[in-house]
Amino acid sequence: MQTIKQVSDLTGISVRMLHYYDKIGLLKPSTKTDAGYRLYGDEALETLQQILFFKEMEIPLKNIKEILESPQYDKNQVLHDQKELLSLKRDRLNELISLIEKKMKGDQRMSFKEFDMNDYFSALEHFKQEHEVEVVKYFGSVEAFGEKVEHMKSRETEIAQMAIKEFGSIEKYTEAMKNNLHNISSIMDGFEIIKDNKDDYINKANQLTERLTTNLDLDPSSPEIQAIVKELDDMVKEQYKTLKMEMGENYWGLMSELYSTKPEYIKINDDKYGKGASKFMSEALHCYSK
Known part of the structure; x- marks a missing residue:
């Protein structure tokens, strides 16, 4: 058995991070002493090695835990x-x-x-x-x-x-x-959940977009508009969480570009929310992504 300090020295992972791994259930110590000190055996060290391999591939901790x-x-x-x-x-x-x-x-x-x-x-x-x-x-x-x-x-x-x-x-x-x-099995299960609730999702998305484009004379970077975009972001992140999929770090930056450059996106948004709505949405998303 090795103490948490010995494991930290061996792997280069801080004691604080090992505490965090224990807290989220990613890596539990093999046992604890009567005084409450964590001890790690060979099986725990082997699991830690697996975690480090995954981290080298930049896989998020939550996904490592799921795997x-x-x-x-x-x-x-x-x-x-x-x-x-x-x-x-x-x-x-x-x-x-x-x-x-x-x-x-x-x-x-x-x-x-x-x-x-x-x-x-x-x-x-x-x-x-x-x-x-x-x-x-x-x-x-x-x-x-x-x-x-x-x-x-x-x-x-x-x-x-x-x-x-x-x-x-x-x-x-x-x-x-x-x-x-x-994780395709979990993802497909997530799609079924979203499919069963698609009407609620569509209604909420439409309501938020209508609020976002109610006054196209507002500054897209204003706190009022950015708060609505934050609600959109939270909603989409919840969908990705249900699917157990990773959301790209520049998801909204990409959407901003689509709303300002793709004719099909511009037509749909302008027809539904008013002329200039797609450009306004693009600028709001661009500000948020920054």
Whole structure:
């Protein structure tokens, strides 16, 4: 058994953070002394190592906890998946380092292959091959899933641009997608919950948008308008929480751009809420995202 201080020295994780892991139920000590001091055995240390692997892939703690507590959790399979993901991350970082070194040496050629979607589509293909039961259950057939992937490949540039705008990088977007596939059963259950309550959701969204666009002469950055956007944000975050999916850090920045540049969005919003409503909503969301 090791004390919490010894574990902290061994792993580089602060004692305070280990206390937090215990508090949220992510990593419990193996036992406690009569005086209440935490002690960690080999099994707890092995779990901590798994947590560190997940953290290296920038997976949020709440998602790590869900994975470790899942009835489908398979330690060996998780290690296999972690190895694959970390290998992909290593390869991508090596490519980026190589590109930077070339630029430092004066190479002026432009290269964008380091930012392609190969890892994203490879993960989808891996899921199709290794999880046929889930593919058939949720997508109808392996063939139907394959058709969806091919359709996405035809929109690769569009998806890549969206991924970078919403998540900051294709890598983060890909990791979020892999996490979604890992938790697909919970996500599909979440969709059913949302489907059963879709009328309430739509009504609330419409009410908030109507309040947001009641007076288009107001300053979109005003506290009054930003408070309504905060309500929208809370509502959408609740949906993502139900789905157990990750919301991109720049979700509202992306929506702001869609409302100001996409003709279909502009037409729908202006027809429903008044001329200039889409631009007003875009500016309000842009202020909020900042």
